[in-house]
Amino acid sequence: MQVEHTVPLSKRTFWGIGGVADTLITVEHIAELPPLWAQLHASKTPCRILGKGSNTAWADAGFRGTVVHLSAAERYWQPQPEGKMLLIADAGVIMSQLVEDTARAGYADLERMAGIPGQLGGFVRGNAEAFGSGTWESLQWVDMCDGAGQLWRIVVTQRPENGVHSRNRAKTSQTPYGAGERYQITSLEDPTAIPHTREILPQLYSYRMSIFKAHDDWGVLRAGFLLSVRDDPEATLQRVQSLSAHRWQTYPPGRTGGSTFINPPGAYAGRLLEEAGAKGQHCGGIEITQQHANFFRNTGHGTQEELLTLMRQYRERVERSTGICLTPEVVLLDEWGRERRDY
Numbered sequence: 001m002q003v004e005h006t007v008p009l010s011k012r013t014f015w016g017i018g019g020v021a022d023t024l025i026t027v028e029h030i031a032e033l034p035p036l037w038a039q040l041h042a043s044k045t046p047c048r049i050l051g052k053g054s055n056t057a058w059a060d061a062g063f064r065g066t067v068v069h070l071s072a073a074e075r076y077w078q079p080q081p082e083g084k085m086l087l088i089a090d091a092g093v094i095m096s097q098l099v100e101d102t103a104r105a106g107y108a109d110l111e112r113m114a115g116i117p118g119q120l121g122g123f124v125r126g127n128a129e130a131f132g133s134g135t136w137e138s139l140q141w142v143d144m145c146d147g148a149g150q151l152w153r154i155v156v157t158q159r160p161e162n163g164v165h166s167r168n169r170a171k172t173s174q175t176p177y178g179a180g181e182r183y184q185i186t187s188l189e190d191p192t193a194i195p196h197t198r199e200i201l202p203q204l205y206s207y208r209m210s211i212f213k214a215h216d217d218w219g220v221l222r223a224g225f226l227l228s229v230r231d232d233p234e235a236t237l238q239r240v241q242s243l244s245a246h247r248w249q250t251y252p253p254g255r256t257g258g259s260t261f262i263n264p265p266g267a268y269a270g271r272l273l274e275e276a277g278a279k280g281q282h283c284g285g286i287e288i289t290q291q292h293a294n295f296f297r298n299t300g301h302g303t304q305e306e307l308l309t310l311m312r313q314y315r316e317r318v319e320r321s322t323g324i325c326l327t328p329e330v331v332l333l334d335e336w337g338r339e340r341r342d343y
């Protein structure tokens, strides 16, 4: 473990926004996280796990607590019957690298997520996805710890038939949820279920959502993907690399946090914002890009307050003209590491 004090958070996020954190601890092995996490919670020290920071804007006043960065990036391949593969990866794994590795191994399950920035832990929390193919669709289980340092395994037991992406949501009046259960486990080396701790989780994940968003004290430690879509390794890798290159050519350049708002059922947030006149608008150092109205860019010295002001302004305009209330996808944190809800 590496401990640093007075750490500028702007250097740790894609947006380049945020003041100074009191402490930052880098955890290199997932087994180190549960006792540290328990100790921080027991001493009531504000704490937050940070992945690659591609979806996060810290407060301009910084963070009066401890940021925990997981650099743990082990991965294990366990062949399964019928040519399937269980891939177990630590939460600190860079997802774009993992997607390339699965392609090289001749599995195409994750290819549509090629090039999306971030670590596995952030992907699990936000159910990152592209073209309707989400992280949780391929997940078998997630190992996590809670604020008391207890270890749990969450198992996916039920997936919506046609996935959870926005086009499917448009056809139904209800949000489709994946379901699961969780049980406490003895250790990470021997994840045997502890009897009597089984809990049903009827709303485990949905479009750009997971149960982790409702539990800030749950840390993702590692996850198991069941890979089953076999394809030629060279051809799969080529598709992954060209999709990734295409993605980075079409993302608006500069310091952004990806899509600012989630697509509402049956509509695109970017289009709604564009129709509300958002493109090219700015507040201080933050501007809404000309290329994509759902991408908000830091042009140099933008602040979280300016970002929030612009988000509020165009969220209100969209709601006034369409009645649709956009849900932020990006994570804006206050000085105590809590997610801001005052947009």
Ligand SMILES: Cc1cc2nc3c(=O)[nH]c(=O)nc-3n(C[C@H](O)[C@H](O)[C@H](O)COP(=O)(O)OP(=O)(O)OC[C@H]3O[C@@H](n4cnc5c(N)ncnc54)[C@H](O)[C@@H]3O)c2cc1C
Pocket: 014, 048, 049, 050, 051, 052, 053, 054, 055, 056, 070, 091, 116, 117, 118, 119, 120, 121, 122, 123, 124, 125, 126, 127, 128, 129, 130, 212, 218, 219, 220, 221, 251, 256, 257, 258, 259, 331
């Ligand atoms: C240019 C650009 C394009 C993008 N395109 C897409 C896209 O196509 N599809 C998509 O879905 N997303 C996209 N995103 C958003 C981003 O890639 C995802 O949200 C990604 O999952 C964030 O991962 P991260 O490691 O950067 O998370 P961070 O920004 O570091 O953290 C995000 C949240 O997850 C929490 N977190 C991180 N690690 C853990 C952990 N181990 N346990 C518990 N909580 C944790 C943090 O506390 C925070 O609340 C894009 C972002 C950018 C900048």
